[in-house]
Amino acid sequence: MKLNRKLRMGMVGGGRGAFIGAVHRMAARLDGEIDLVAGCFSADPKKSKLSGEDLFIDPSRVYATYEEMARKEAALPADQRIDFVSIVTRNNTHFAVSKTFLEAGFHVICDKPLCFSLKEGLKLREIVRQSGRVFALTHNYTGYPMVKEAREWVRAGKLGKLMKIVVEYPQGYAISALETGTTGQISNWRMDPSVSGLSNCMGDIGTHAHNLARYITGLDVEEICAELSTFIPGRPLDDDGNCLVRFAKGVKGIIYASQVSSGEENNLNIRVFGTKGSLQWFQENPNELIFKKADSPQLVYRRGNGYLSAAAQGATRTPFAHPEGFIEAFANVYRSAGKAIADAIEGRKPGKDAYDFPTIDDGIAGMAFVETAVKSGKAGAKWVKFPKVFAAAKT
Amino acid sequence: MKLNRKLRMGMVGGGRGAFIGAVHRMAARLDGEIDLVAGCFSADPKKSKLSGEDLFIDPSRVYATYEEMARKEAALPADQRIDFVSIVTRNNTHFAVSKTFLEAGFHVICDKPLCFSLKEGLKLREIVRQSGRVFALTHNYTGYPMVKEAREWVRAGKLGKLMKIVVEYPQGYAISALETGTTGQISNWRMDPSVSGLSNCMGDIGTHAHNLARYITGLDVEEICAELSTFIPGRPLDDDGNCLVRFAKGVKGIIYASQVSSGEENNLNIRVFGTKGSLQWFQENPNELIFKKADSPQLVYRRGNGYLSAAAQGATRTPFAHPEGFIEAFANVYRSAGKAIADAIEGRKPGKDAYDFPTIDDGIAGMAFVETAVKSGKAGAKWVKFPKVFAAAKT
Amino acid sequence: MKLNRKLRMGMVGGGRGAFIGAVHRMAARLDGEIDLVAGCFSADPKKSKLSGEDLFIDPSRVYATYEEMARKEAALPADQRIDFVSIVTRNNTHFAVSKTFLEAGFHVICDKPLCFSLKEGLKLREIVRQSGRVFALTHNYTGYPMVKEAREWVRAGKLGKLMKIVVEYPQGYAISALETGTTGQISNWRMDPSVSGLSNCMGDIGTHAHNLARYITGLDVEEICAELSTFIPGRPLDDDGNCLVRFAKGVKGIIYASQVSSGEENNLNIRVFGTKGSLQWFQENPNELIFKKADSPQLVYRRGNGYLSAAAQGATRTPFAHPEGFIEAFANVYRSAGKAIADAIEGRKPGKDAYDFPTIDDGIAGMAFVETAVKSGKAGAKWVKFPKVFAAAKT
């Protein structure tokens, strides 16, 4: 980022008690290049106001509605108004909030999944394109340095021709309620189809698993056979899903995600197998990346070392074995998107590899993944083809 | 075992250079209760003879053919002839050799998979039943003490109601050849349909994975959707397979096996998720069994401790943290089968839970697993119902 | 922190290229409650100026000398001047800079080790006492939530009566140069006795190891037998040290630190053994704390869970298995010290357990550790008694 000032950020959502909003703020703050200066932190204006006070925001820039925020911020002098907005609301509002700010001329960093449905996502893509603004999606797990290293390995052919991908994302948080018989208590908006969309588990964490595979291997999905389950009685949406996946280029895969895997915490992990070697990465131990190859000792690559790729080294803030974690990875999305926003502000146009953050296309792919998996699941786990969402995009 | 002598064992197969025959012998020998006294170690009489010399076997009891061996051993005085035969030949001969020895009145310990086809297996089951002899199948991974502990947990309800099972069995040994372009060199009999049967990977290791799930959970499979692949060009059989599995009682699962997972060695592992907790066991670290549960520290149970079940403690030979491994687990199959054979010799009839070794039914289940997976795979990974192989058995 | 504004921080040291200064800034920034507004970032005024620009600091508050900074900041109106200074310079300047700012009325957060010698440290303690200001020392490893959990366990008697403590701190970074024969290249100020003090390795990382033991167990050292070595030829100070330690209450221990342990990165770890159980914590895997006890499964406690102590839960920013690391732990020192500073500003006087950050006494203990170890080492690893530095302090 080469602006001679900090970027000015606004936030929609993320009021008191919200987990992900606080993470976005820490991520934005970490490198000292972004200031949070405005926000509409809650649909409840009182809560929004209190949240603004917690965050030491000038009360005049704490808004009751996001529409008011977009309008009033746009009306501020150029040297005061926000540069971009961070959207950390529920799935079903991403589209409308993004549209409003993009059309008001602001750049956008939006939480995942992209929106409520693939159809909405495709409309949003058009709006992003027309706006010419930066749109970043916080698929934060791709922000980890060792995930970037993994991508470099695949790109450089270190694994040879890819054959197989296995991605797991077991969590167990939804099980406590089942165990205690109080399933109502954990009934949150993710389980409400009118807020969450077609899927709970696939949308919330399956999209992360899919995105991780896509990021590292660069492969799109061609077909999915998904066995979706609802183990917690009375739930309207899935809480577990096992998918067989056919990726491009004949690569086979398994993607599974679960919120009822008792005792699992946040165990996202990926293994990619090629003809020359395989890689393994576990989110709960994110500073290591393992390389295995027939007839060779296993290699444990560790974040912060000079033998890593430029991509991995550039995404690092501390020396080796001074562990970095979730917030730092998340901050890498903000850092790279921030760079793009600064470039846009100053009119620089570096090549397309200048940035490394998830875009609207990643969001579209995620929505397509959810819809395909759900369609397959509803058909009793039949193979369903992935929609051609990138045909136009790639020509 | 309460005989006032050692059991006398014969062996078919396992000549010089054979891996699994040597393992069977170490397993048989470990507890000092079994003596190898006769054998037909190779289809090549010269090699059989040399192998017999290596093993210090009386030359008069090293035979040129297994038929000769069965016949001549049966003709020996009761205090000299073998009590049982260990069969460590290729898949396509298990049926005929087993039949010959069973019908000659000998007990049998046979390597897995059971035989060449499910049809053959069902015939063999009839022969076993009619013979009244002990028939043990060396699904050795169930011999590990911590696998027995896992089964006890499921039986005791420690995991609550089961929801999900994930079994992985990645190996990479077949990939070396692919990498070096010398695929011909690793062309072994497992890849020859006339020897191996319908499947390579599913038959060789997929059956172990399936057996492990069945042993621990007691659940039969109801339906399989299997994506089988042959990644090494020119191979007639599968070298990789990913299966979605529907177990009895609504339990969902994934079973995958692979021989082309670069750098993987023998990474069989299982996770079972229930409403009250989950378990994890990794064959490469077999002395530990992990229990996870929401809102509780993870528990690492370790072999050799007094807090384990009687089943786990009884399958152990050394104190905690004096690691036991593959051979000891294998020896547990021999120990329990040996006990059954000794009981049979002396006419004791303990209850059906007196023994803990894989039986003909486990072999039938394995053959059914292979045939169902192959049928599904050939149909393009459609769901295929498991055959009703136990209907008669259970009434 | 209950100020209705952010705290204003100044920094001395930490100019371009400095590792630890950048860490302090990220740590200060993370929670959005501290703003860096002034600094003297280098002894070289030009570098200081450029560093200030990098950090978007108002140029009028980027100073050429720390004395100027203290004087001019003190002269600013109360609603503009810094609340505290963060000192991230070399060991031999900590005393003078701290003294200057304390005497100018500012609170201080200072990097470790406390200063150049124990004698200097004792003088500084007097100055701190007389100033009435907050003085925090960034022994950051005690900021990890699971280290706080460990302390709670000891306090609550979970381990029973303590018997033994083992602390290791192997690094290998100094070995590269040895290997390549370019020892000159890594010759940094830590190896210069006029800057670093009596010791390199003991001062730089041995003090962390000692502090970790002291924090978790609350035990002071009574006697040390230290074998200090200089393995890299031509070095004036130690690069490795093994210490037998006699703690208070008959507890025995080993503390070792090394910078020539080839391939080790930053492998600080501690094990504490008591009559009822033991604990283990590894800095490179900081989100876990292990409890072992005879005749019980091992327990793995993991950060972010509700079963942890209030101390551990209060030091956490993300849910379980969203890994936290070095920066977050460091930020906990800033957060707690910031709370003390805010309280001081507003005249609140909570009890002495209200805060949890390393103080001047921890610094004194560290300097005493270094001097005792060095004295023992120079005597050929004889037992040397720990000086009575806390006698006065405790009465």
Next chain:
Amino acid sequence: MKLNRKLRMGMVGGGRGAFIGAVHRMAARLDGEIDLVAGCFSADPKKSKLSGEDLFIDPSRVYATYEEMARKEAALPADQRIDFVSIVTRNNTHFAVSKTFLEAGFHVICDKPLCFSLKEGLKLREIVRQSGRVFALTHNYTGYPMVKEAREWVRAGKLGKLMKIVVEYPQGYAISALETGTTGQISNWRMDPSVSGLSNCMGDIGTHAHNLARYITGLDVEEICAELSTFIPGRPLDDDGNCLVRFAKGVKGIIYASQVSSGEENNLNIRVFGTKGSLQWFQENPNELIFKKADSPQLVYRRGNGYLSAAAQGATRTPFAHPEGFIEAFANVYRSAGKAIADAIEGRKPGKDAYDFPTIDDGIAGMAFVETAVKSGKAGAKWVKFPKVFAAAKT
């Protein structure tokens, strides 16, 4: 082993209920090249007899005393009498039993520690030399393939010039009694100075730790500073010891052993640091050996792979990731000693590197280690020089 028959083994000690005797028998049996044919299994003739029955030994060769056994076995025809005796009695009888059998012309495999005192050990060395018989000591941990690999690395210079060795051997089994207040219950012969010798913990497991370092690095100890403790009240001997060690060639080290490390099981481990790299091996995970080096990914070497040294490959019985453990390592001592015995029987004299098992010299070094550590401990942890036990031996 090239005898055209199995070796015939006798055993002294190891009656019903004895742990280590059973291990020796499994180790001896594993490769099918040794038969147990005679024994005096207990000082109690009745127990000896029953133990002989358990083991299917010809009652005429189960003896009431070891003297009778030596005499009568020596009187048997050459093609019947035992080739060697395995001694698995308590420390204080090793000398007399060994002497008796050596002088009766038998080879000996003896459990560790060598004997009751260094003085006894030196006398035994003379007897061994005069007898011309094979004498092997079961420091079994050097039997692990990956320990052999480690030794090869040091020999080949893979670590560069050695600088530092750290060996740990924490156990916790003695703590249960302390915790429950029933210290009397675990009062076993190891705590009886008249049986065990000068030391409990150093003699029982400290010698293993020392032997492991000596085996891998080839370095003798020059000086020891040992802090020995007795944490369990009322015990006459040490139950914990921390030693600073000066090895030959300027190598520094730490060796510690403990039986009161709550919750530890059998956690022997070693790290060796050299100028070019370091190695780490943990007995509880014995199939792996880790190599670390500055600026390089960590390497995990795994048993059973073709990239290992001949020494490691030759000590292996199963393919990679078919885990081997304690018994297999123990069996390697028997295998190599058996080879030496067979060679002696047939008059072959291969070079001195033909065998790889611990000898009388390893036993002498162990006794010297114990006595030096105890002497240092009693002096309040002063440095004590290692006795010159090898001067004569080496000239």
